[in-house]
Amino acid sequence: DAKTTQPPSMDCAEGRAANLPCNHSTISGNEYVYWYRQIHSQGPQYIIHGLKNNETNEMASLIITEDRKSSTLILPHATLRDTAVYYCIVRALPGGTASKLTFGTGTRLQVTL
Amino acid sequence: SAVISQKPSRDICQRGTSLTIQCQVDSQVTMMFWYRQQPGQSLTLIATANQGSEATYESGFVIDKFPISRPNLTFSTLTVSNMSPEDSSIYLCSFSGGRDRGAGNTIYFGEGSWLTVV
Numbered sequence: 001d002a003k004t005t006q007p008p009s010m011d012c013a014e015g016r017a018a019n020l021p022c023n024h025s026t027i028s029g030n031e032y033v034y035w036y037r038q039i040h041s042q043g044p045q046y047i048i049h050g051l052k053n054n055e056t057n058e059m060a061s062l063i064i065t066e067d068r069k070s071s072t073l074i075l076p077h078a079t080l081r082d083t084a085v086y087y088c089i090v091r092a093l094p095g096g097t098a099s100k101l102t103f104g105t106g107t108r109l110q111v112t113l
Numbered sequence: 114s115a116v117i118s119q120k121p122s123r124d125i126c127q128r129g130t131s132l133t134i135q136c137q138v139d140s141q142v143t144m145m146f147w148y149r150q151q152p153g154q155s156l157t158l159i160a161t162a163n164q165g166s167e168a169t170y171e172s173g174f175v176i177d178k179f180p181i182s183r184p185n186l187t188f189s190t191l192t193v194s195n196m197s198p199e200d201s202s203i204y205l206c207s208f209s210g211g212r213d214r215g216a217g218n219t220i221y222f223g224e225g226s227w228l229t230v231v
Binding site for chain 1: 146148155156157158161205207219220221222223224225227
């Protein structure tokens with residue numbers, strides 16, 4: 001699976017949009033970009049994933065550049081409960097079956113008042 | 114998506130003993146994964162467990178230390194054998210399930226089992 005690079009930490013004011021970048025310059029054509037977050041003391045929570053089109057769900061938006069070498073996770077109105085470590089993961093899917101997730105060090109997002 | 118639960122949620126264990134962690138999913142799933150998260154670190158995959166076959170271990174993890182069972186499509190156990198303080202970690206069960214726009218199956222996690230070895 002391709003390697004990802006994320007800033008180790010970011011701050012965001014409550015109510016503002018949090019934009020978390022991820023670089024995955026070696027991504028292959030069959031690899032998806034997944035985002036998870038881990039709030040302290042809890043198991044990782046799935047947020048969103050995408051292949052090449054931008055995606056949006058009730059939690060966040062995922063913007064993937066046209067060359068697919070980087071992406072940005074957007075939390076439109078960050079709250080204190082969004083304080084967590086956010087992991088960007090590139091995941092290969094051989095034969096359409098599930099494959100493992102390889103976690104990097106992620107970005108620690110601190111939302112402040 | 115299916116609900117996943119782990120037991121115990123936390124435990125304090127004596128050095129040299131073994132502990133079995135149970136993972137239950139409320140629907141049938143094909144693949145289950147076991148991860149370890151040492152204090153202050155990211156998650157590391159221990160092994161992948163498919164029903165009816167032996168678990169596949171990642172580099173650095175061996176069956177004698179972390180035996181895994183997968184007797185059916187809703188249940189798995191991970192045993193941490195002959196524990197030492199270095200085994201103090203969160204152990205997380207996860208499964209691959211759900212249909213998600215052709216991306217295969219999204220992986221979902223349990224809340225983890227916090228083990229402290231003294």
